[in-house]
Amino acid sequence: MASPIGRTYTSPPPVPTAPYGLDELDPSGPLFPDMRYDGSDFRAAPAPVYVDGEMISEASPVDAETHGYGLDDFLTLAAQNNPTIRQARLQISAQTAKALQAGLYPNPTLNYIGEQIGVDVEGDKDSPGEFQGMTMSQRFVTAGKLKLSREKYMRRAHVSEHLAMAQQFRVCNDVRIHFFKALAAREIVGLRKELLKTAEDGAVTARELYNQGQATRPDVRKSSIALQRARLDVLTAENHSREAFRRLVAITGVDLSEGVVSGDLMPQGEPISYQEAMSLVLTESPELAAARAKLAADRVTVRREQVEWVPDIVAEGGAGYNFDAKETVAAAGVSIQLPVFDRNQGTIRQAQLDYRRQQEEIRRTELMLGQQMANVYQQYLTALQIATEYDRVIIPEAELAYQELLESYKANRVDWPTVLDAQMEYFDSRLTRVQHLEQARTNEVLVRGYLLHGGLMAAPGPTPPGHIDAVAKPR
Amino acid sequence: MTSPEDRRKFLKVGSIAAATGFVGNLLGRNANAQEPMKHSDMRHQDNMPQPIGNPASRPEIPESVEVAAEYDGFSRFKPSRGLDPDSDYYIGKLVPGFRKASDGPAPFEAPDIPVLPYKMEGGVKVFELVSMAVQQEFHPGVKMNVYGYNGSMPGPTIEVTQGDRVRIVVTNELPEDTFVHWHGFELPVQYDGAATLTQNPIKPGKTKVFEFDIHEEGTFFYHSHVAMQEAFGQVGWFIVHPKKVFGPPVDRDFGLLFQNFHIPPTHTISDSWAMDWNWHTINGKSGPYTTPLVCKHGERVRVRLLNFAPMQHHPIHLHGHTFWVTGHEGARIPKSAWVPRNNELVGVAQASSFEFIANNPGDWIFHCHMIHHMMNHMVKQVGPRIRDDASVDQYLANLSSRPQVDASLGDKFATPGYPQKMLGMEMSDDFMKAIWSRKEVRGMRANYPMSVKGLMTVLRVLPDDLYELVMNSDQPVEKGAVFAEIVRRFGDPSAYEPAPKMMM
Ligand SMILES: [Cu+2]
Numbered sequence: 009m010a011s012p013i014g015r016t017y018t019s020p021p022p023v024p025t026a027p028y029g030l031d032e033l034d035p036s037g038p039l040f041p042d043m044r045y046d047g048s049d050f051r052a053a054p055a056p057v058y059v060d061g062e063m064i065s066e067a068s069p070v071d072a073e074t075h076g077y078g079l080d081d082f083l084t085l086a087a088q089n090n091p092t093i094r095q096a097r098l099q100i101s102a103q104t105a106k107a108l109q110a111g112l113y114p115n116p117t118l119n120y121i122g123e124q125i126g127v128d129v130e131g132d133k134d135s136p137g138e139f140q141g142m143t144m145s146q147r148f149v150t151a152g153k154l155k156l157s158r159e160k161y162m163r164r165a166h167v168s169e170h171l172a173m174a175q176q177f178r179v180c181n182d183v184r185i186h187f188f189k190a191l192a193a194r195e196i197v198g199l200r201k202e203l204l205k206t207a208e209d210g211a212v213t214a215r216e217l218y219n220q221g222q223a224t225r226p227d228v229r230k231s232s233i234a235l236q237r238a239r240l241d242v243l244t245a246e247n248h249s250r251e252a253f254r255r256l257v258a259i260t261g262v263d264l265s266e267g268v269v270s271g272d273l274m275p276q277g278e279p280i281s282y283q284e285a286m287s288l289v290l291t292e293s294p295e296l297a298a299a300r301a302k303l304a305a306d307r308v309t310v311r312r313e314q315v316e317w318v319p320d321i322v323a324e325g326g327a328g329y330n331f332d333a334k335e336t337v338a339a340a341g342v343s344i345q346l347p348v349f350d351r352n353q354g355t356i357r358q359a360q361l362d363y364r365r366q367q368e369e370i371r372r373t374e375l376m377l378g379q380q381m382a383n384v385y386q387q388y389l390t391a392l393q394i395a396t397e398y399d400r401v402i403i404p405e406a407e408l409a410y411q412e413l414l415e416s417y418k419a420n421r422v423d424w425p426t427v428l429d430a431q432m433e434y435f436d437s438r439l440t441r442v443q444h445l446e447q448a449r450t451n452e453v454l455v456r457g458y459l460l461h462g463g464l465m466a467a468p469g470p471t472p473p474g475h476i477d478a479v480a481k482p483r
Numbered sequence: 484m485t486s487p488e489d490r491r492k493f494l495k496v497g498s499i500a501a502a503t504g505f506v507g508n509l510l511g512r513n514a515n516a517q518e519p520m521k522h523s524d525m526r527h528q529d530n531m532p533q534p535i536g537n538p539a540s541r542p543e544i545p546e547s548v549e550v551a552a553e554y555d556g557f558s559r560f561k562p563s564r565g566l567d568p569d570s571d572y573y574i575g576k577l578v579p580g581f582r583k584a585s586d587g588p589a590p591f592e593a594p595d596i597p598v599l600p601y602k603m604e605g606g607v608k609v610f611e612l613v614s615m616a617v618q619q620e621f622h623p624g625v626k627m628n629v630y631g632y633n634g635s636m637p638g639p640t641i642e643v644t645q646g647d648r649v650r651i652v653v654t655n656e657l658p659e660d661t662f663v664h665w666h667g668f669e670l671p672v673q674y675d676g677a678a679t680l681t682q683n684p685i686k687p688g689k690t691k692v693f694e695f696d697i698h699e700e701g702t703f704f705y706h707s708h709v710a711m712q713e714a715f716g717q718v719g720w721f722i723v724h725p726k727k728v729f730g731p732p733v734d735r736d737f738g739l740l741f742q743n744f745h746i747p748p749t750h751t752i753s754d755s756w757a758m759d760w761n762w763h764t765i766n767g768k769s770g771p772y773t774t775p776l777v778c779k780h781g782e783r784v785r786v787r788l789l790n791f792a793p794m795q796h797h798p799i800h801l802h803g804h805t806f807w808v809t810g811h812e813g814a815r816i817p818k819s820a821w822v823p824r825n826n827e828l829v830g831v832a833q834a835s836s837f838e839f840i841a842n843n844p845g846d847w848i849f850h851c852h853m854i855h856h857m858m859n860h861m862v863k864q865v866g867p868r869i870r871d872d873a874s875v876d877q878y879l880a881n882l883s884s885r886p887q888v889d890a891s892l893g894d895k896f897a898t899p900g901y902p903q904k905m906l907g908m909e910m911s912d913d914f915m916k917a918i919w920s921r922k923e924v925r926g927m928r929a930n931y932p933m934s935v936k937g938l939m940t941v942l943r944v945l946p947d948d949l950y951e952l953v954m955n956s957d958q959p960v961e962k963g964a965v966f967a968e969i970v971r972r973f974g975d976p977s978a979y980e981p982a983p984k985m986m987m
Contacts, residue, residue: 017899023890202884202885205885205886205887205888206885208887208888208890209885209888211890212870212888212889212890212892213865213866215892215896216865216866216869216892216896217863217865219892219896219899219900219901220863220864220865220900220901220902220903221900222863222865407882410882411879411882412749413748413749414875414878414879414882415749415875415879416748416749417862417866417867417868417875418875418876418879420859420860420862421748421749421859421860421862422748422749422862423862423863423865423866424863424865424866424867424868425863425865426748427866428866431885434882
């Protein structure tokens with residue numbers, strides 16, 4: 009006999025066993041436990057993953073033991089614990105400290121002077137010196153340089169305040185984005201499980217059909233492939249859900265055990281128009297406010313550099329003993345730097361150019377926000393339009409189609425595989441809705457949150473690189 | 484008591500009086516008729532319903548006629564063949580009915596199809612036929628969109644007598660052209676109705692008059708001569724009774740018009756382009772909504788059966804009787820060419836006349852023997868229907884999350900081919916109510932609707948008293964009571980099995 013297939017009854021191919029990890033994920037419903045149709049040992053499970061000799065379990069704790077966290081919980085946690093928010097606040101303090109330093113008056117200098125030591129005196133002996141004494145010198149700062157320096161750094165502190173605000177938005181927006189991602193991922197897990205049940209039914213149905221001569225062995229194998237894919241989709245969704253939760257937790261800056269997020273993916277308020285979104289970001293963006301504040305600081309920088317050439321007066325005075333005259337004498341001196349060659353022309357010019365550069369920086373920031381908004385708003389709008397229509401038309405239609413076919417099946421008018429197709433389409437369209445709601449919500453956060461995100465990037469300082477800062481005493 | 488109305492009144496007065504009357508009517512001539520059970524034999528089986536009707540009645544021949552209970556070894560009251568295949572009375576071939584030939588032809592009766600009335604105008608029978616879209620209830624509550632005539636699908640029956648002159652005024656209320664063909668008539672060619680070959684279409688809203696003499700007799704029909712309109716239901720009987728009634732006279736002249744449609748799931752519009760056909764109707768209804776043919780024990784019955792399926796032939800099988808094929812749609816067959824059969828293949832657009840003596844009381848299934856025609860919209864029997872502890876209602880109860888499937892197919896699946904039984908549709912209460920609301924089904928076994936599906940109907944052969952009880956009285960009749968009574972009288976009561984009370 010060349011092949012037993014088709015000669016006599018050959019049992020259908022066995023249902024593949026569940027992939028590693030799937031049965032632990034849902035202890036309440038073991039999938040096809042020990043299914044064997046023909047006693048064969050069908051090993052379809054992917055190999056378990058070992059790290060340092062230990063098997064890695066991706067099993068998540070049972071939902072009942074975990075806490076359901078809402079968005080506000082995460083926002084509160086992040087506001088208190090995210091390090092970048094504290095970083096940003098420390099940057100403000102650092103700038104005010106710099107301002108303090110920049111405005112401090114220079115210290116007086118105490119000099120000991122011994123002059124003409126060893127000059128010959130009568131008796132051919134060396135004198136201890138003509139003059140031995142102490143002087144005190146003091147630099148008198150002119151042209152309000154210190155006041156201007158302090159003002160300059162105070163203004164930079166103001167820039168830092170705006171940047172801290174921006175950082176707060178970065179963190180909160182990131183919390184919101186990852187919260188919605190986690191929420192969507194969780195809902196997708198549920199829908200993937202529904203789709204898995206449908207695939208399981210498909211596998212059973214294929215075997216039922218096989219037993220009536222209405223499906224071939226390849227048909228049955230196809231159902232096994234579909235089943236295994238659906239199982240892998242569940243695993244993927246589970247893994248993704250865990251990833252989303254962990255990323256969310258990372259932004260809050262606290263160690264949080266695995267838990268579940270609870271909330272609503274559907275946007276609550278009215279959709280925002282592009283004009284509203286743009287005017288919001290142009291009037292209220294902390295990034296723009298920081299850039300404008302920086303311009304003010306740069307204006308002061310110019311003023312500060314413009315007075316730099318005004319010479320400070322260094323006066324010196326003191327008393328000592330003149331061993332020649334053998335009497336106590338006084339000493340005095342005044343020095344002043346003559347701005348003959350260096351009138352700080354270059355640095356003034358640099359500061360002026362920096363000032364103009366900052367003007368361009370404001371414009372650049374506006375344009376960059378506009379460009380980002382164009383992209384983010386498009387994604388927000390498209391996702392919202394799609395999600396809304398899925399909600400309004402596609403899912404109700406898919407549900408009705410499914411229901412009508414169920415009723416038709418009940419009336420013996422349509423066969424079960426057709427019902428399964430409709431069921432799959434219904435669950436699949438709900439899946440698509442969630443995916444687009446996720447897109448809509450995450451982009452909405454950016455649209456309303458001045459496009460700020462990246463809550464774990466180090467908080468930026470008030471000055472761009474290459475600025476006049478490399479001076480021992482800040483000025 | 485001749486008219487049904489009188490009998491009905493009489494029965495309403497009291498069944499005891501009626502019973503007495505029937506006993507008094509017993510004739511001595513049925514010596515060879517099947518002996519009913521003697522009273523002393525009528526053991527009360529625990530599982531049998533109470534006797535109904537007149538248990539003491541015997542098969543009777545009405546006083547007014549001169550017919551015999553037995554002809555050459557053939558009994559009109561019990562299953563029998565006769566003694567000689569060459570005899571005129573072999574299998575009841577020429578055994579006359581109770582009706583006298585002089586009473587004219589038996590009235591033609593096509594259950595569920597109305598008769599088209601006519602007016603006499605100058606010796607011409609004038610019929611008005613309107614071609615239109617129709618909603619037809621194939622099953623209780625299952626209203627399908629088809630085309631028909633005068634609000635009916637199939638169209639109303641035109642009934643005339645050989646030699647009549649007819650004028651048929653056809654109005655087209657369809658939004659498209661139509662033609663009407665008078666199938667089988669040898670009429671003047673311009674009235675033939677063959678699309679455009681012989682005439683122009685009847686435009687929407689327009690009327691066309693057909694007038695011709697009828698020299699034929701037999702089973703004819705009219706139908707649209709537009710193929711898709713035919714497939715969409717446009718057909719009706721055109722019965723021509725012979726001027727001289729043929730012998731032997733029949734007591735019943737039934738008509739069964741078979742059609743097929745393809746109506747997709749959840750839909751009501753038939754796809755007349757389809758190549759397979761999932762709804763099957765007899766006189767516009769599909770089993771179990773088909774109306775049983777009810778006759779009396781000993782009667783001579785004719786059934787004219789027209790197959791107007793678009794493309795499927797039907798092997799028609801009648802249980803419990805052997806019938807003679809006495810005519811096709813063309814003309815009556817000379818008696819020498821009659822054929823006795825249990826199963827007659829009726830091709831598309833063919834009509835066959837079956838004649839037999841109803842000598843075997845009971846509820847006899849009368850059906851097309853094609854497996855796929857013995858049900859409607861046959862679908863693959865997989866899914867919750869064949870699964871233990873699963874029902875569609877569980878799915879309908881919560882659409883957003885489906886129940887987990889039980890993957891253990893069970894030991895039954897160790898049998899290759901399981902399941903083969905059609906695990907039929909779930910019938911709603913309203914459905915059952917409509918099925919049982921018709922007098923023709925009274926007293927049938929409680930699960931009769933489970934078995935009569937698609938191109939199936941039932942021939943009920945009832946003793947006189949039970950016929951009166953079922954057809955002409957208002958007395959309540961329990962499900963299964965008439966069947967049990969027939970078993971009690973003609974069968975083996977000790978082997979009686981009541982229907983399980985599963986769904987009634
Ligand atoms: Cu058939």
